[in-house]
Amino acid sequence: xxxYGVGILAAxxxxxxxxxxxxxxxxxxxxxxxxxxxxxLALIISGEWLKKKxxxxxxxxxxxxxxxxxYIPIIVAMSSIQNVRAAFSTGYVAILAGIIPTVAVVFxxxxxxxxxxxx
Amino acid sequence: xxxxxxxFIKNGLIVAxxxxxxxxxxxxxxxxxxxxxxxxxxxxxxxxxxxxxYIGGEVAGGKNGIADVxxxxxxxxxxxGMLRDFAVVATALGASFDEIKKTGLVGILSLFLGVLLSxxxxxxxxxxLGYHDAVSITTIGAGACTFIVGPITGAAIGASSDxxxxxxxxxxxxxxxVTIGTPLIAKHIGLNNPQSAMVFGGLIGTTSGVAxxxxxxxxxxxxxxxxxxxxxxxxxxxxxxxxxxxxxxxFYQN
Numbered sequence: 001x002x003x004y005g006v007g008i009l010a011a012x013x014x015x016x017x018x019x020x021x022x023x024x025x026x027x028x029x030x031x032x033x034x035x036x037x038x039x040x041l042a043l044i045i046s047g048e049w050l051k052k053k054x055x056x057x058x059x060x061x062x063x064x065x066x067x068x069x070x071y072i073p074i075i076v077a078m079s080s081i082q083n084v085r086a087a088f089s090t091g092y093v094a095i096l097a098g099i100i101p102t103v104a105v106v107f108x109x110x111x112x113x114x115x116x117x118x119x
Numbered sequence: 120x121x122x123x124x125x126x127f128i129k130n131g132l133i134v135a136x137x138x139x140x141x142x143x144x145x146x147x148x149x150x151x152x153x154x155x156x157x158x159x160x161x162x163x164x165x166x167x168x169x170x171x172x173y174i175g176g177e178v179a180g181g182k183n184g185i186a187d188v189x190x191x192x193x194x195x196x197x198x199x200g201m202l203r204d205f206a207v208v209a210t211a212l213g214a215s216f217d218e219i220k221k222t223g224l225v226g227i228l229s230l231f232l233g234v235l236l237s238x239x240x241x242x243x244x245x246x247x248l249g250y251h252d253a254v255s256i257t258t259i260g261a262g263a264c265t266f267i268v269g270p271i272t273g274a275a276i277g278a279s280s281d282x283x284x285x286x287x288x289x290x291x292x293x294x295x296x297v298t299i300g301t302p303l304i305a306k307h308i309g310l311n312n313p314q315s316a317m318v319f320g321g322l323i324g325t326t327s328g329v330a331x332x333x334x335x336x337x338x339x340x341x342x343x344x345x346x347x348x349x350x351x352x353x354x355x356x357x358x359x360x361x362x363x364x365x366x367x368x369x370f371y372q373n
Contacts (some may be wrong), residue, residue, distance in 0.1 A: 013208050020275075025297030025362070036204050036271055037357030040211035047212055050291045066208035072161050072327070074206045077198030078270065079287055080139075081186040085176030086281030093248045093259060094285045098292025101240035101263040103232055105322045109308040112229050112322065115313040116120070 005063025008050070012042035124190050131193025134209060139197065142167045157302075159331035162295045165266065169288060179200030182280045200274055207267055210326070211353060225314075229321030230285055234355050237263045237324070238363055241289065246371075253367040255282045260367075261359035262286025265325045266294060275360035294328035301332025313343040318346035324351030 019033020043064075050056040127134050146167055147160035154163075172184030180297025181187030186195035196202070245256045258278040262285060264270030269286025272278075278286075301310070301319075308313050310333075320329045320343065329348040333340045 006292060009205070013205055016208065017204070022277075023327060030161075034357035034361050035275070036207055037280050037353045037355075039204070039208040040353040040356075041222040043208055044213045047285035061212075062241055064209050064212050065205050068212055070202075071206035071210055072164070073136075073143060074198060074203050074212070075266065076136055076139050076142060076164045076168040077194050078203050079266075079291075080171045080175070080191075081168070081194050081346070082172050082270075082284035082287055083182045083196045083280035084169050084172040084284045084288070086284065093245060093250075094249070094262075095292055097241045097244045097259050097263045097285070098289035099245060099296060101237040102293045102296055102323065104240055105236050106304060106308060108232065108236075108322055109310065109319050112225060112232070112318045113309055115225050115228070119252060 001057075002059050002066075005056075005060040005065075006067070007063075008046060008056075008060070009043065009064045009067060012046060013039045013041065014072040015042050127190040128192060132196050133193070134190065135193035135197040135211050138194075139164075142171070142288075154195060156331075157299060157335060158295060159298050159327060161292060161327045161331070163292050163297060165287075169284075169291065172284070202263070204271065207271070207352065207356075209358040210349060212308075226317050226321055229318045230324075230347060230350055230354055231349060233322035233324050234264055234358055236266075236322075236336075238355075242363075242367065249372055250282075253280050253364065253371040256371055257359060257364045257367045258282050258283040258286045260326065260363065261288065261355060262289040264290070264355040264359065266290025267352050268359055271356050272359040272364070276364050289304060290325065293323075294325045294331075297323055297328030298335070299326055302335040304316050305336045308341070313340065316340035317347045320347035324355065326352065 016037070016039020017035040019038040023034065047056065143160065143164045146164035150156055150158055150160040150163050175181070175183070175185030175188050175191070181186035183195060186190045186198075208324045234302035238260040242256050242260030244263075250256050250259065254276050255278060256268060257276060258273035261272035261280065262324060267290070269290050270283050273283040273286055305311065308319075312318055319333070323329055326345055326348040330341055332347045333344045
């Protein structure tokens, strides 16, 4: 059933976010620390386990895939509620922070790839 | 008139769904007709979103972009933290531990190196351009990773909305740049086999940009690059608001 997939996703979300909140308290940072990352790990691990045990039926999977597919639309909506006017008044930070690190990192690709061929 | 605005406000989330659907449809149309899919529809749609947010800021004068315009208030639910994080977690389903094991340590190395370098250079740029608080510098550094890592980091450590907007904007610029630039530079960086595609995805990270850029280069490379890239956002979301933010606090006050 589709709701099973949504339920698995929601359970991983809650486990991850709770871990992030608790880690934040432990580290004395008043913030959620990597909750989304932990939730993703939980989904990868539980997803693989469920697939191996054949407990994840196609309709269940759809419940997760729907939200996977909604991520770009949600990111579009998220972009629409940001304080863009204020961001642009701060100037070219966004442009430079978008271009310079990317260009720098791209040039590493051949060197790192060569490492993997030596293995 | 009041009848319509009351109706739209009452059904805010659904209004947001139909508006975003229209924005994405137009974006994909523009991408196909004017840019021959070289600029991905997703990137154009996100730019539409940022433009809409700018217009909302001009019209309503608030901090929440288009959501401050009453009839579009549903955007704050659709684009808010809860659904955003939920959808991002769902993307992890495409990633697999066994697959990344096949690239071995080099894949993992490229992931860590990619997040670390993008963050560091982004943070240095933020510091050079006049940001002197750990929260803003961390958020902009995270934005140099991807347009998801930026806002999630910013939200987690309490960055202001304008800094979050910068982090999204730089992530979007990165995505557009990777999409357009990948086919142009592929030959020069040896991007013609699964291994280098995985390293590329790990180093660059922006899933939409990597998927679109590799698609324009050689569609066979897409799953390899996209797979490591899928881990990038998770790793960024794990490292930026935790260790990186923690380290930044040694250099800058809040």
